[in-house]
Each structure stands twice: as C-alpha cells, then as structure tokens.
Amino acid sequence: MANFNYIIVVIILCLGLWAMLSKKNLIKKCIGMAIFQTGIILFFISMGAKKGATIPIIQQGYGAHDVAHQAIQASHYANPLTQILMLTAIVVGVATLGMALSLVQRIFNFHGSIEEDEILNQ
Amino acid sequence: MIETLLTLQLPILIILAPLFAGFLTFGIGSFNKKLCAPITIVGTGLSLICAIQVLSQVQQKGPVHYFLGGWIPPIGIEYVVDHLNGMVLVLIAVVAFLTAIYSVKVVEKELSKRIHFFYTLFLFLVTGLMGITITGDAFNVYVLIEIAALSSYALLALGQKKSFFATFNYLIIGTIGACLYLLGVGFLLIQTGTLNMPDLAYQITLQPYSAAIFIAFILMVCGMFVKMAFFPAHGWLANAYASAPTAVGCLIAPLMTKVSVYVVIRVLFSIFSVSYVFDILNISNAVIVLAVAAIVVGSIYALMQQHFRKLCCYLIVAEIGYMMGGIFMGNANGFFGGTYHLIADALMTAALFMVAGAIYYKQGTLDIRKWAGLFKKMPITMTCFIFVACSMIGIPPTAGFFSKWYLISGALQAGHYLFMIALLFSSLINAVLFFRIIEYAYFGSFSSPNSHSQERSEAPLSMLLPLVLVIICMMVLGLYSQDILKYFIAPINPFLGN
Numbered sequence: 001m002a003n004f005n006y007i008i009v010v011i012i013l014c015l016g017l018w019a020m021l022s023k024k025n026l027i028k029k030c031i032g033m034a035i036f037q038t039g040i041i042l043f044f045i046s047m048g049a050k051k052g053a054t055i056p057i058i059q060q061g062y063g064a065h066d067v068a069h070q071a072i073q074a075s076h077y078a079n080p081l082t083q084i085l086m087l088t089a090i091v092v093g094v095a096t097l098g099m100a101l102s103l104v105q106r107i108f109n110f111h112g113s114i115e116e117d118e119i120l121n122q
Numbered sequence: 123m124i125e126t127l128l129t130l131q132l133p134i135l136i137i138l139a140p141l142f143a144g145f146l147t148f149g150i151g152s153f154n155k156k157l158c159a160p161i162t163i164v165g166t167g168l169s170l171i172c173a174i175q176v177l178s179q180v181q182q183k184g185p186v187h188y189f190l191g192g193w194i195p196p197i198g199i200e201y202v203v204d205h206l207n208g209m210v211l212v213l214i215a216v217v218a219f220l221t222a223i224y225s226v227k228v229v230e231k232e233l234s235k236r237i238h239f240f241y242t243l244f245l246f247l248v249t250g251l252m253g254i255t256i257t258g259d260a261f262n263v264y265v266l267i268e269i270a271a272l273s274s275y276a277l278l279a280l281g282q283k284k285s286f287f288a289t290f291n292y293l294i295i296g297t298i299g300a301c302l303y304l305l306g307v308g309f310l311l312i313q314t315g316t317l318n319m320p321d322l323a324y325q326i327t328l329q330p331y332s333a334a335i336f337i338a339f340i341l342m343v344c345g346m347f348v349k350m351a352f353f354p355a356h357g358w359l360a361n362a363y364a365s366a367p368t369a370v371g372c373l374i375a376p377l378m379t380k381v382s383v384y385v386v387i388r389v390l391f392s393i394f395s396v397s398y399v400f401d402i403l404n405i406s407n408a409v410i411v412l413a414v415a416a417i418v419v420g421s422i423y424a425l426m427q428q429h430f431r432k433l434c435c436y437l438i439v440a441e442i443g444y445m446m447g448g449i450f451m452g453n454a455n456g457f458f459g460g461t462y463h464l465i466a467d468a469l470m471t472a473a474l475f476m477v478a479g480a481i482y483y484k485q486g487t488l489d490i491r492k493w494a495g496l497f498k499k500m501p502i503t504m505t506c507f508i509f510v511a512c513s514m515i516g517i518p519p520t521a522g523f524f525s526k527w528y529l530i531s532g533a534l535q536a537g538h539y540l541f542m543i544a545l546l547f548s549s550l551i552n553a554v555l556f557f558r559i560i561e562y563a564y565f566g567s568f569s570s571p572n573s574h575s576q577e578r579s580e581a582p583l584s585m586l587l588p589l590v591l592v593i594i595c596m597m598v599l600g601l602y603s604q605d606i607l608k609y610f611i612a613p614i615n616p617f618l619g620n
C-alpha cells in the first residue's frame with residue numbers, strides 16, 4: 001500500500017463533491033465544500049512529503065560554489081513548494097467558506113429557510 | 123532613464139493600478155463616498171494606458187517577459203504578454219474603464235449606501251481578471267481565478283434579495299470548477315515538478331503518453347468548462363447574472379466567461395500543444411458536439427425569455443459554444459474565428475448589458491413586452507441597440523459577421539457540418555428575437571395602451587457615452603477585422619507556420 005494516502009484523498013474528494021452536488025441543506029453544501037478543499041490540500045501535501053526528509057534549509061549558506069557544497073542532494077529534503085502552494089490554497093478556502101456562510105445567513109434572513117427545496121418552492 | 127524604467131515595469135503596473143485603487147477606494151470611501159467613482163475611473167484608466175503601451179511593445183518587439191522579484195522563470199513567477207493576452211488585457215481594461223464611467227449614476231441609484239464596497243470589489247475583480255490573463259504560471263492562474271471569483275460572488279450578492287440563492291449556487295459551482303483546475307495543476311506538478319507554462323510545455327513533450335498528464339489535461343479543461351458555463355454546466359449563469367446590479371452585470375457578464383475561454387486557449391496551446399490535443403488525445407469531436415448542444419440550447423432558451431437580461435444571459439451560453447467550437451476545430455480558420463469572437467463577443471455583451479441598464483434606469487422594466495414605443499423615448503440607446511443586434515445576428519460590416527464567417531469556413535474545412543448548421547440556426551434565432559424586440563420598440567406604440575407618454579427621456583450622458591464608445595469599438599473591430607487578424611491573431615495562431 002504505497003499509495004495509501006492517495007486513496008484516502010480520492011475518497012475525501014468524492015465525499016466532498018457528493019455533498020456539494022446532492023445535499024439539499026445549504027450548510028451541508030458548505031461542509032462538503034470544506035471537505036473537498038481539504039482533500040485537495042492533502043493531495044498536494046502528500047505529493048511533497050518524504051520519509052526521513054528534513055526542511056530545505058542549506059546550512060552552508062546560499063550561493064557557495066565549491067564542490068563540497070554542490071554535493072548537497074535535493075533528495076534529502078522535503079519539497080517545500082507544495083506546502084507553500086497549499087498555504088495560499090488554505091487562505092483561498094477560508095475566504096470562500098466565509099463568503100458561502102455569509103450568503104447562507106442572508107438566504108436564511110430572506111427566505112426563512114436553508115433547505116434548497118423549500119427555497120425553490122417559494 | 124525614468125522613461126525606460128517605467129517601460130520595463132509596465133506589465134506589473136497593469137495589475138497594480140486597479141489593486142491600489144481598490145485599497146484607496148475602501149480607505150477613502152469610508153469617509154467620502156463621492157471620491158470612489160473618480161478613483162476607480164483613474165485606476166482603470168491608468169491600467170488601460172499601460173495595457174495599450176504593452177500591446178504596442180508586443181507588436182513591435184515580440185512577447186514581453188516580466189520576472190516578479192527578479193527571479194528567473196522556472197523558479198520564480200513570470201508575467202508574459204504576447205499578442206493574445208495583450209489583446210485580452212486591453213479588452214478587459216476597455217470594458218472596465220467604460221463600465222466605471224457608466225456605473226456612476228446607476229450605482230448612486232441602486233446601491234446608495236454601499237458605493238465604496240461596490241467600487242472596491244469592482245477594482246479587485248478587474249485586478250483578478252487582469253492577473254489571470256497576464257500570468258505565465260499555472261498555479262498563479264488558480265489564485266487569481268479565486269480572487270476574481272470571490273469579488274464576483276460578493277458583487278452579485280449586492281443585487282436584489284432573490285439573488286442570494288443564485289449567487290450561492292454560483293459559488294458552489296465556481297468552487298468546483300476552480301478546484302478541478304487546481305487538481306489538474308497538482309497532477310502536472312507531480313509529473314513535471316514545475317509550474318511555469320513554457321517549462322511545462324517542454325516537460326510535456328518529453329512524456330506525451332503519460333496517464334497523469336492526460337488526467338491533468340482533462341481536469342484543467344473541465345474545470346474551466348464549468349467556470350465558463352459551457353453546455354452541460356451552464357445552468358448557474360442565467361440566474362446568477364440576471365438579478366445582479368446593473369453595473370455588475372455590465373462588468374461580469376462580458377468578462378468572466380471570456381477570461382475562462384482565454385485560460386482554455388492558454389492551457390491548450392501554451393501548456394499542452396496542438397499535436398498533443400489534436401493528434402494524441404483527439405477529443406475535439408466530443409467538444410464540438412458539446413459546442414453544438416450549447417449553441418442550440420442557449421439560442422432556444424434565449425428565444426423563450428421575456429426578460430431582457432435573462433435573454434442576454436442565454437445568448438452568452440450560445441456564444442461560449444461558438445468560441446469553444448472554433449478553438450477545438452483544429453484548424454487556422456477555427457482558431458481565428460474563436461479568438462476573434464472572444465474579443466467581439468465581450469464588446470457585444472457589454473453593449474447589450476449597457477443598453478439593458480440604460481432602459482432599466484429610465485423605464486424601470488426589463489420585460490420586452492413593455493418596451494412599446496421605446497424608440498421615440500430613448501432614440502440613442504435604441505440606435506445603439508440596433509447596431510449590437512446587427513452584430514449578434516451577423517450582418518456584414520459588423521464584428522459578429524467576421525467571427526461567424528471564419529467559424530463557418532473553419533467548420534467546412536474540418537468537415538464539422540453539424541457545427542455549421544448550429545451556427546446558421548443560432549444566427550436565425552438571433553435574427554428572430556432581435557427583430558421581435560425592435561418591432562415592439564418601434565411599432566409597438568400603435569397598439570399598446572401603456573405608452574401614453576411619448577416625450578423623450580434619454581438616459582444621462584454618463585451612461586450614453588460609454589455605450590456609444592463600446593459600439594464604436596465594436597464597429598472598429600469589425601471594419602479593421604483583416605488588420606486585427608493579420609497583426610494580432612496570426613502571430614499566435616498555433617496552426618500557422620509550424
């Protein structure tokens with residue numbers, strides 16, 4: 001089971017997508033959206049993760065050009081790029097969720113319900 | 123010295139002008155609401171000047187590259203402007219600038235207490251759209267899509283109270299679209315380890331038959347299909363756009379979907395390549411069937427509407443079908459048609475929504491049946507409307523004719539006769555529905571009882587001027603279509619010269 005984490009990610013993604021598309025309760029849709037975005041974050045994080053790897057700080061300093069320093073192997077370090085990308089994606093996710101929840105609040109104030117069928121029947 | 127420095131910084135200034143204007147409107151607008159509109163006009167105007175400068179640089183010296191923070195491309199983020207996105211940048215800036223002028227009176231009337239929120243979000247939306255267009259980094263596109271999308275959700279929800287639910291649905295669908303794109307970028311990152319578009323293009327040519335890259339392609343393109351309301355996913359568009367505030371409609375309806383189309387063009391031809399999309403995958407037939415369905419469904423729904431804004435929204439669905447069909451046609455004429463139509467349709471949609479806004483401002487109704495005798499009341503607005511209608515139908519000297527001409531000749535060349543029939547069918551429907559409106563508005567006064575007042579009551583100058591300018595841009599685009607094709611679209615046409 002080398003790709004165990006990816007299987008979990010796919011399950012989470014499917015759960016989130018299902019909740020977003022088929023749930024009638026708007027809050028449940030929001031929860032589905034949060035789950036879906038979490039799935040994507042886990043996907044990116046697991047692609048950058050590595051067993052026994054360390055943070056990518058080169059102690060000898062940046063810009064040294066002699067042979068000893070060239071010998072540093074990139075494979076010793078976890079990929080920092082995916083984590084940085086996901087920091088941005090988390091911020092985006094929080095903003096989207098906040099927007100969605102404030103819309104649900106407005107919908108509740110106006111329609112008096114957060115069930116999709118009841119709103120559509122009005 | 124200062125001049126050359128400024129020239130080097132032009133690409134970033136296109137983005138920074140609306141961004142800082144956005145912060146300014148929020149800060150200053152909290153104290154003095156009257157300053158919001160001038161700041162917005164200046165911000166978008168500066169952006170327009172920079173965009174035109176960059177486009178002329180591109181025309182003279184070829185693509186402009188700008189390295190953010192001085193980091194060299196595969197590591198750092200890069201802004202690239204070539205002929206295609208140079209044109210789209212100018213288009214966004216033109217529509218944003220004219221809408222900013224147009225919005226002054228409407229926003230005062232419709233959103234009196236929330237003017238500064240409106241202008242702040244307006245400018246952030248413009249920033250996001252410009253950013254999507256200019257960036258050369260696949261992940262950066264996602265972030266900017268979300269910036270544009272979040273501003274647009276908030277803007278749409280400023281409208282009538284029934285728009286909240288439609289906006290919520292749009293938010294859910296839009297998030298799915300953007301997240302699918304992000305997943306696609308993830309697959310590309312696993313397989314290639316890079317996010318820079320030219321670098322991705324090179325890495326993909328090394329492993330064209332990789333399953334991960336195939337999945338990445340499907341996810342990215344499907345994500346953008348959802349975002350642009352392409353046929354099976356078009357349901358959210360009409361409800362979300364129809365009840366938005368007037369000025370919001372004028373900005374979002376022409377630009378959001380067109381920028382998504384632009385992203386698809388980028389994904390197809392800058393990240394992936396012609397040989398990958400059309401020879402290795404060979405999915406163009408399926409997309410063209412969807413495009414045909416989009417055109418037919420959009421046109422028929424448009425014909426059934428009595429509400430003018432809704433009618434325009436369904437026309438957008440049909441026009442998206444035109445563009446996707448042209449781009450996936452797989453030959454030079456199809457690409458010409460699709461890309462040219464991207465520009466032309468943005469101007470036509472902006473003009474349609476501006477006409478709708480002007481009529482709503484004066485008459486308070488968008489129901490076509492109540493427009494009887496409107497020609498006598500609002501002659502300038504309705505004259506502009508006739509020009510747009512001609513362009514939407516495709517009557518020769520207008521922009522709409524040339525895009526249809528190239529799309530049809532591309533379809534003939536590729537043997538997609540169904541697409542050709544759909545185009546002609548859609549032109550016919552457009553003719554029926556626009557002439558029906560013109561008939562109501564011109565001859566309606568004879569039979570209709572509710573047109574007792576016949577005196578002129580034209581919309582204010584600040585609304586008419588942008589409308590007339592959009593019409594002029596549209597006519598210029600049509601009259602100089604040959605030059606535009608030769609100097610701006612031919613250099614980026616991937617089906618020519620390689």
